[in-house]
Amino acid sequence: MEQKTNPKYYKQIESYYDSDAEDFDVRYWKNHVLQRIRQDFREEVKRYQFASMFEIGYGTGLDMVHFAKTHPEVKVAGIDISGEMRNIAKIRAQKENLVNVRAEKGSVEDLEKLFRGEQFDMIYVFFGALNTVEDLKRAADILHQIVSPKGILVLSFVNKYYLAGMMIELLKFRFRPAFSRLKTVWGGYSPTEFLPSRCYSPKEIKKIFSQFDLLKRKGYSILHPAWYYHGLNRLIRKFSPFLWKADMLLNKTFAWRYGEYALYVFKKD
Template identity: 65%
Template sequence: MKSTYYGKIEEYYDGDAAGFEERYWQNPVLQRMRQDFREEVKRFSFSSMLEIGYGTGLDMVHFAATHPSVQVAGIDISGEMHRLASARIENMQLENAVAAKGKIEELEDIFPGRQFDMIYVFFGALNTVEDLEGAARILHRAATPGGVLVLSFVNRHYLAGMLIELLKLRFRAAFSRLRTSWGGYSPSRSLPSRCYSTGQIRKAFSNFIPVRRKGYSIVSPAWYYHRLNRLLRRFGRILWKTDMALQKTPLWKFGEYTLFVFRKPDNGSK
């Protein structure tokens, strides 16, 4: 049993690794979100990219294959995720991809002197860092002048989720994201983590220029509401389009996930 903060996170994801992809491929909501995250990255041109929290390496190998001239690097805290991702890279013979093991605070030691013009985080890896503002400073140093960050976060203010849990009379679950420590999605295992509001994220990344922002699962059920998603399966595409239409309203900030695109100023400071 690991006792340190990051030790507990590593232990959690080591245990999560074996069934990670099976759960993903059975979940159309997660698949649709991942594809949209990837399209946000592909809006930009880049020659080097870094993923924080690559998991089993699905996105690293995707970008390494679709952008063969781009150098793709990644870090993940989990030794088991690192093993799976490294095996995937090796099996696909991708010479332009390197998966490393480590936490974000070790980034500059793992890739000394390197900067990246695209840094991305899919599915909320930054929700598990000890210090979000400190992580933002590290990513500011890691980004090239003019470099882009595409970052997704588990949202603190998931309004529909609160209402669903209140209707179930699950008051603790309804307000779990508002606590200092969230605990993650699992009902049986705790993940040291914290949910962030849109204001907290903008403050942490204030040294970057905001470019875009989006919310996910605003009216469409979050990925973990399996029964509700099955009941509404025939309306899934309509609900997704409704979410996208709501991006132009204040409701965008009340989805289950948020995504932010930031750009580092060309002169290295704001």
């Protein structure tokens, strides 16, 4: 029996990202931390061979267009909940004269309808789009259906246990933000706009995606301040490369699970 989604839930998320779309790129290009993390996400995708790829939460289309240009022989498709984001992404692809890009509007639950009978060799999610799905287990089941046999998933999540962030907030005596990720409903990054979302621990992700083989896991901003600590990142800008390298070393230890973002590479068995 087909499960119903909550239109009100996704309408709230759509409204959030519609209002965020206009100056999204401007803010991104001013943030060197986000840029470095995005490039590392991309390199994780490029480790694998694929003839088709799918992005969940493509935003303004930065990554779909990037991969369509670096892999012109590959079919690139994606879905995003925001109509405003979709408009920007489509214009971006048209300006590059790309014919191998398909950007659709909808939620993960719409994939079976919009891409009926299709499968993709590579599915990727950058910057935690799956943190906002209504039911992550259901989303994982849908991804299992649309990924090709032996296909790869490169998924990033806003991590539940961001210890450095907790410490920074506690030092500021900001107790609610310090523990906000531990709640059943998180609320997103904005201090003024509510985004229905949830943060997941590595243990929860491994359980939810148990029908896949876990190939790799990686943490980001373990020591390096998260992208939204703008003042702190300006202050320590010259030390940023060293902190990035320290984070890469910490990924060889248990500390990987305490970063701001967590990335997982899964393979369909």
